[in-house]
Amino acid sequence: DTAVSQTPKYLVTQMGNDKSIKCEQNLGHDTMYWYKQDSKKFLKIMFSYNNKELIINETVPNRFSPKSPDKAHLNLHINSLELGDSAVYFCASSQEPGGRETQYFGPGTRLLVL
Amino acid sequence: GENVEQHPSTLSVQEGDSAVIKCTYSDSASNYFPWYKQELGKGPQLIIDIRSNVGEKKDQRIAVTLNKTAKHFSLHITETQPEDSAVYFCAARTDSWGKLQFGAGTQVVVTP
Numbered sequence: 179d180t181a182v183s184q185t186p187k188y189l190v191t192q193m194g195n196d197k198s199i200k201c202e203q204n205l206g207h208d209t210m211y212w213y214k215q216d217s218k219k220f221l222k223i224m225f226s227y228n229n230k231e232l233i234i235n236e237t238v239p240n241r242f243s244p245k246s247p248d249k250a251h252l253n254l255h256i257n258s259l260e261l262g263d264s265a266v267y268f269c270a271s272s273q274e275p276g277g278r279e280t281q282y283f284g285p286g287t288r289l290l291v292l
Numbered sequence: 293g294e295n296v297e298q299h300p301s302t303l304s305v306q307e308g309d310s311a312v313i314k315c316t317y318s319d320s321a322s323n324y325f326p327w328y329k330q331e332l333g334k335g336p337q338l339i340i341d342i343r344s345n346v347g348e349k350k351d352q353r354i355a356v357t358l359n360k361t362a363k364h365f366s367l368h369i370t371e372t373q374p375e376d377s378a379v380y381f382c383a384a385r386t387d388s389w390g391k392l393q394f395g396a397g398t399q400v401v402v403t404p
Contacts (some may be wrong), residue, residue, distance in 0.1 A: 218396070221381060221397075227388075232388050233389050272390060274390075280338045280341070281326075281392065283335030285334060
């Protein structure tokens with residue numbers, strides 16, 4: 179019954195590695211987002227997709243590459259991980275862009291880069 | 293771009309008292325202002341929102357007020373309970389693509 183799910187929940191890895199985080203929503207929403215929450219709890223949007231099309235692309239290093247195979251899934255691949263990538267990454271979805279509908283957040287993926 | 297400031301960063305209240313969190317925004321074109329509650333180890337959850345054509349909205353113990361002229365909005369929680377303890381985020385949306393600019397968050401602690 180989980181609306182927005184993410185895997186894995188925890189990810190511990192070495193600097194320089196490549197990793198992926200997966201997100202799925204079963205709400206039938208058209209729009210999905212990736213947010214980064216740093217150690218001070220600050221939430222910042224990274225990307226947004228609407229019907230598999232990229233619509234928001236914030237100033238994020240190009241080591242981060244989102245991919246949306248269909249509108250229910252939005253994955254985040256990170257190349258050459260750095261210490262500063264350690265954070266909690268949240269996926270979210272909404273019925274449509276423009277935020278007229280509630281954004282529903284997943285439980286988060288806690289990434290620790292050593 | 294939009295900038296949202298949120299105060300206070302931490303708030304301790306006795307159970308039963310009221311809690312108020314205030315946010316200011318910079319972009320006068322912002323038209324949607326949600327409030328999210330984040331419990332420990334979980335993702336943020338929407339608790340209430342307000343649109344720019346409304347000055348106040350209430351849902352049981354939670355209320356939000358918006359002053360467009362002053363560009364600030366506030367969250368009011370009455371009769372606080374221990375389960376209200378969490379981090380609360382305000383946000384503002386300007387563009388049509390759903391991009392929310394979040395405040396820095398307020399850690400609310402309700403002591404019995």
